[in-house]
Amino acid sequence: MHFFGEHFKPxxxxxxxxxxxxxxxxxxxxGNQLVLTKNxxxxxxxxxxxEWVEFVGRLEKIPAGKxxxxxxxxxxxxxxxxxxxKQGRIPLTRAQRTWLGLTDDDREVVxxxxxxxxxxxxxxxxxxLVAADVVLIKGNEELINRVDLP
Numbered sequence: 043m044h045f046f047g048e049h050f051k052p053x054x055x056x057x058x059x060x061x062x063x064x065x066x067x068x069x070x071x072x073g074n075q076l077v078l079t080k081n082x083x084x085x086x087x088x089x090x091x092x093e094w095v096e097f098v099g100r101l102e103k104i105p106a107g108k109x110x111x112x113x114x115x116x117x118x119x120x121x122x123x124x125x126x127x128k129q130g131r132i133p134l135t136r137a138q139r140t141w142l143g144l145t146d147d148d149r150e151v152v153x154x155x156x157x158x159x160x161x162x163x164x165x166x167x168x169x170x171l172v173a174a175d176v177v178l179i180k181g182n183e184e185l186i187n188r189v190d191l192p
Contacts, residue, residue, distance in 0.1 A: 043068050043090065045155030050165070053149040057139060062153060065160060066130050074126040078138065079117050083171055085161040085163040086125075086138055093158045143167060 049062040077094040081087040104110045143164045154161045154169040
């Protein structure tokens with residue numbers, strides 16, 4: 043299961059986000075159980091349940107200390123189990139919408155396929171990240187040549 047693509051979707055009046063059809067099709071094999079948590083880029087990340095278990099297994103290998111505590115606060119503490127409803131939507135809590143930087147007037151979310159997970163951002167934050175990504179990649183000629191980036 044790999045997620046690719048970017049999709050722009052508005053939240054409905056109840057704070058629910060429609061998952062794009064191609065992502066739902068990918069998720070169908072693993073059921074509707076998902077995990078939603080924060081990410082380091084100011085967005086949220088949706089994990090299929092099985093991928094979340096593997097992610098937590100990797101986190102458990104980090105030695106106890108400040109870094110593990112920081113990871114706990116960023117990823118594990120805000121973790122929410124969610125399900126896709128019959129209309130293909132997931133709920134976002136007020137805290138999750140706030141973390142995304144959404145307001146009552148700005149309810150547009152970008153869903154970005156990121157291999158084994160789906161990242162969610164507000165449009166402004168996503169544009170900032172993509173602009174920074176272009177600068178980062180342009181500064182790595184070896185990478186550009188190795189994978190023949192256009």
